[in-house]
Amino acid sequence: MTLRYYAESALLADGWAQGVQLSVESGRITAVIADTAPVAGDHRVGILLPGMPNLHSHGFQRGMAGLVEVNKSRSDSFWSWRELMYRFVERMRPEDLEAITAQAFAEMLQSGFTRVGEFHYVHHDADGQQYANPAELSARVAAAAERTGIGLTLLPVFYAHSGFGGQAPTGAQARFINDLDSFARLYEALPAQLSALDGGVLGVAPHSLRAVTPAQLQRLVALTESGPVHIHVAEQMAEVEQCQAWSGRRPVEWLLEHQPPDERWCYVHATHLTTAECEGLARSGAVAGLCPITEANLGDGVFPVEEFLAHGGRIGVGSDSNVRIDLAGELELLEYGQRLTRQRRNVLAKEGGSTGRQLLEASLIGGGQALGTGAGLRVGAPADFFSLRAEHPALLERRGDAIVDSWIFGSGRGAIDCVWRAGQLCVSEGRHVLADEIGQAYQRALQWILGG
Incomplete structure (x- = not known):
């Protein structure tokens, strides 16, 4: 099954590109097309960076x-x-x-x-x-x-x-x-x-x-x-x-x-x-x-x-x-x-x-x-990437490298929206999809270790 993602702006292995469609099969990127338009079925994001x-x-x-x-x-x-x-x-x-x-x-x-x-x-x-x-x-x-x-x-x-x-x-x-x-x-x-x-x-x-x-x-x-x-x-x-x-x-x-x-x-x-x-x-x-x-x-x-x-x-x-x-x-x-x-x-x-x-x-x-594996938004690499909230105050009106500079030095993790690993959604709206269950187990562990 092929999954497709469309980004208005993405930092690819060879630099910034606009209108980028990524195709993913079996957890890896199989195609990268820039300067294209979205089609039905694409998961659309604003800004995409490599995991x-x-x-x-x-x-x-x-x-x-x-x-x-x-x-x-x-x-x-x-x-x-x-x-x-x-x-x-x-x-x-x-x-x-x-x-x-x-x-x-x-x-x-x-x-x-x-x-x-x-x-x-x-x-x-x-x-x-x-x-x-x-x-x-x-x-x-x-x-x-x-x-x-x-x-x-x-x-x-x-x-x-x-x-x-x-x-x-x-x-x-x-x-x-x-x-x-x-x-x-x-x-x-x-x-x-x-x-x-x-x-x-x-x-x-x-x-x-x-x-x-x-x-x-x-x-x-x-x-x-x-x-x-x-x-x-x-x-x-x-x-x-x-x-x-x-x-x-x-x-x-x-x-x-x-x-x-x-x-x-x-x-x-x-x-x-x-x-x-x-x-x-x-x-x-x-x-x-x-x-x-x-x-x-x-x-x-x-x-x-x-x-x-x-x-x-x-x-x-x-x-x-x-x-x-x-x-x-x-x-x-x-x-x-x-x-x-x-x-x-x-x-x-x-x-x-x-x-x-x-x-x-x-x-x-x-x-x-x-870590013994490839990385980056390129064909053959793992489909690991994350999107930033373009509307975050630190990212408003930023383009190209100014996006990365403003994310690192101006916003941090608060600007991250979604994260995909091997093409699968792990984080949505800044929270892990299993955050509540994982957090409850974590609390029980600390109650045992620190509360005894």
Whole structure:
């Protein structure tokens, strides 16, 4: 069955076009015709933009949003935030993880994210024992994706150690920990969990250099011949210093020397880079996975985007801890972080070009690469797109790139009307079509976790 969509204005892979008709079959775009008139049966919208990949998420952390905003010491940091995360995880049942993740996925769709890279590291029950089905909690993530309709790139996380050099894990990490044999059994069970999803992709995620040994890292990369490989790296200066003490190298420096990345890799955060690391990562073809809202919330620092792009680097954005889920907000803060550190405006735009357009297109291409799937309004790509309300005050009388600039810097998710994933309507009038049901399950989960 062919579905047709007609947009008065659409941002295609090669630029803005007017009077655009998209044809969709089996969840993919099969034809794009510009400068045409609508016909009977077309679903008509005003402004159409491509759906965005969210390349890094921990869905369950949506339930923690706002709970770690009390200053208990002058040394408050990512590491103190992590202690609350451990306590939150202790009470989380499988059905709670599914409900919270579904809420996060629904909000992602409402903000314009149409595919998510779920960096999933909670694998066991509360005392660290495996479930009868070792993929029980991964199946819950897949169920949340199926229910909400979001595209899923599942990134099961291997986590074995608490620090560099193979340090023993702590008791608080019991739900995350695997050895290579148990992780292999988990990994073998995952294709079956993804089989019911439209366009499900399987990758692998060594958590970080502090959580895996070099030998384990090598084995993990060999698990997937063509799927994505994601790793947390150089997020915090404490991590950089600990890596230097262990190896004599900084984290990105060590990886470039000992486990060289290619286009399958995504270095999540990579906040603290030297000039040589920045150049080396850009040359590798790997994607830098940037999560500006979470990085600001945790006090991580600011990634050198301008320098990285100047060397030909590729970037994408993610919602990470899901403290606030807002695609436009991630892109806005990505630019504003550069403005604050460089003390000038429109840092990431090419001379004479639109900042919003540059941010959107760079993140679309990099995010699609990092999640192992295409993106954009073009033939062959997934039919993932969203419409903006042309009557929104921030978008009145805007044309072309001014639409994207005004959406990112002037309106955000409030201007989004409808969202389609694989050609199916997931969001209507700004709300997920199952928002009430998903929200009720989310409330029950938090009542159990936080109300006990």
